[in-house]
Amino acid sequence: MSMNSLPPELFANIVSLVVAKQKQLTKYATLSRAWQRAIEERTFSHLSVFSDELDEFESFVLESPYTHRRTAVRRVEFSINLPDYDDNACGRFERQADRHVNDTAFTKAMAGLFTALATINSGNGSRSIDLHLLHFYSSMDINRRDEEKLRADKLARATGNRHDLFDLRYRDSYLQLLDLESLPLLHNVTSLTVHGDTARKLAPAVAGGLMSRLPNVAAIDCSFWDGERRRPDQRRQLRSELAKQLISLAAPKSLQKLTLNLNNREPGNSNFVDADVRGSLYTSHADDLSTELRLFLQAAPCLTEFNLTGPISISADLFRSLEDAESGNKQRWQKLEECIIELSAVRPDGGWYTEIDHERDPETSGDEDEEEEEDEDMDSSSDIVQDDARSEGSSSGYDSSDSFFAMDQLPPDSYGYGEEKRDARFNGDEPSTSSFRTRPTQELEVLFLAAACAVPLMPRLKYMNVGHKIRPSERTGGQFQELGFEYLAKGVEYPGDGADAMQFSRLYWSVCRGWRMSQELESQWRLLLGDDAIVEYNEW
Template sequence: MDNLPQELINKIALQLERCPDQPQVPLLSQECTKDSKLPPYATLSRRWKDAVEFITFRSLQVRSDQLSDFRTHVTGNRRKYLTRLIYDIVLSEYPKEVYGHVETTQEQQANSEAFTRAISDLFSTLKCWEDEGLQSTLRLEFPYRGAYSQTDLRVEHMIDIRPRRGVDIFEKRFAHSFLEISDSVDFPSLSNVPWLVIRGNNPRKLSPSVGISLAAHLPNLKTISWHFGESDEKDKMVENRIKFAQALDQTQMSHCSAADLVFYQEVPSHHGKPGHARVTAGSPYDQLSSSLRLFSHNLTSLTLSGHFDSSLFWPSSDEASASPPKWPNLVQLKVKFNQVSPSGDWYFTGHQPDPDDVDDEYCQFREHGDEATLNPFLTAFSKAVQKMPVLEHFMLECELGDEAGFWEVAYYAPGQEAEWGDEGPEDQLVRRLYYTVGEVSKPNGVIADGLRSAGREKYGEQILERFLERRTWRY
């Protein structure tokens, strides 16, 4: 067997059982919770050792306080085998005396500096590998709960975690703290990281600007998947959006072609209350939406979720020197927008029930578009669609609530299978435009004509339009 090519031995090893408790999971995706069956095969020969390491070192999860061991054990070919690295950042512990107090500004700054140093240490390690020519292209991930103090974990061991005033407020201690990249700590750029995944909507949240700060040190970044949380404090909420937008405007990501960006949003539970504004008072447009539009021009795939306004699709008349947008390479576009615009206006309306019949916490009645607010949003979108010559699929979606379900408009090019709406394989022979908007939300002529233009230049005039029943969580 020693005469067999290494690639063939690797393929043989891939047929072995690795984790007996995960028989249905592809071997390279398995994460063993019990002892792996692979290690004994590494003793057969040097080639079998390489085959086992090709599998076991392909994906690793490492804590920042384990980085020294990581450097020691991941050597030689193991570095080439590593294609996915999940990095958890451990922050300093804190004493019981502060359990009942929110973090001070000084504590927040200290945590951000520790967070940045941990990333700097990792980047410095990977830079050494890169300089030595011993690193493959790498998918770098900061997972959910990717940054935490060991002291935070006490919450997981408590039966009753209700805050106790003056004793322990648990996760409320850092509910409004956002970890950021500190300017006081520098780190090198890495050319071998084309994928960056950030799950920043954690108990300890990451500032959205973290994504841009890291991207600035990853010049060959091609795919990003970033999910960020939101503060309940309006000033912090607005600040985070503006900081992200400004950083995005100033950062070149010329090689990035696919982006999945989620800015945490909740379906409003009470439709009778005013919406919360996410822009400064008097702002004529949402800077985040505008910056995302400019960023998206060279993408091939874009998925977005959050609070957006029409400047996401078309420049506001108040934007200085804004040229007409175009998306020459965009193939896939999915936007899930909230019922509440960044300015705090509602995009949807409905018949408000009698106040005596309304619960203080739950009242959902907005189920069709408000022409005054939704039409400008849809008009901008329909204009943008006409500047996307190779678009094969778009989905514009808003979740209205448990009873009303989802408001959606979707387009599929010929050959694209619809997520829902197709009635037979013959539908896939033509362009399709599917509306799930309710009887009173049908788009006006200008908007409808713009939406019908999707794919027209590439595939011709024929298009199938269909109005569908609402999808809801209650079947």
């Protein structure tokens, strides 16, 4: 009896056993046509493709006479090779011309991928596709150079024989999609994952652009960088461009789950004053991004879960607008079941969501003044040194036009390695302060109240978690601590809760010692939870 004459169920069991035992499966595809189909339906289900391999992808998969290869495709991981640059370019920052070349290559590669995937007709038996955008780099980038060359280049730079910025060359660059219309609509992509927070960063608006070309996408998981402090105009523009993309999108009819990681780590200096990056779309000083995220998510009729993390810098506008609160207009989140927000310590208006607790740390009140005086002295001396350096024609360090609150997007051609501490000060990382902010500010309580007011507009809500991680310090016992709340609807399981507790709605707070809800916030939650609800405080 040949393999081809075996009953399909038995043959499938044999293939499963081989797959479970063997790592190299391709050799079995040569046994017979039946084995080829069975093996390739597995090996072609998960494909990793580089931008310079699209021709091979089309030839071996999309244009192959074996239709099972196309129908087998379930997951595509895509990475993009950007244009090379020479040794001389390693010693200078990317300019606008460099960025345009990379943006053009990025857009062309994405258009090529979308055009290729569009040939897989979802109506001829092919399955839905998970699309993952993983890596974006040039061969001369520090993490892509040959190991021996990288070692030699670092040695030459250390001895003064080479000018090389390594990853600093493209630190301030963000890849952009230039022509969305060049990307055909993909009806068969139902899941999108974007790793845009790597050494080569993507502009957050790329997520909105891709969503506009994926009408049936049900799950989105994207990570981007939102931690630029040296050039706040650039950060403000990047956030507002994402907000504008969300405005232009049609209602996401199929979207069920959104995870957005917009990384905004708090500065190491607790006295640092961040920039206002709310944007100018609204005259009421609402945050562009928070507002458009709310409108976008509320317009998604099938949305059951969203997770905003990073931590992410958002405002109370995520849950309600000032106009809606005053007018009584209440837009509902019809099917939302789970909402998780990991807040950045820094608000979009540049302020902090936490403050130093002088009652618990009275000794810090004097330290702040001393640090501010020290900062002023350091700024003054640094400016003098910088002026002297400019007068001598040196481009070491950042010029005044490149300092904090700068308008100029272009740094000097050579980075002053002796001025790295000054650069860290512009970024809020120096001087690092040990007595840190641990107590909620009024603005954080306003956000907590906005979240509580949004709960009645979420008729199917089962779980809400809104909070911020406090960094380790003496005040926190040397550990990360949570500052925020968890809400659980009746019947929702929770670690440590028995059957009796699950009969009630629950509100669990994790807060600094002595903090309690304001009267307005407590009244709102009591109205939602009822008299029998469980409210507990975990103090640290």
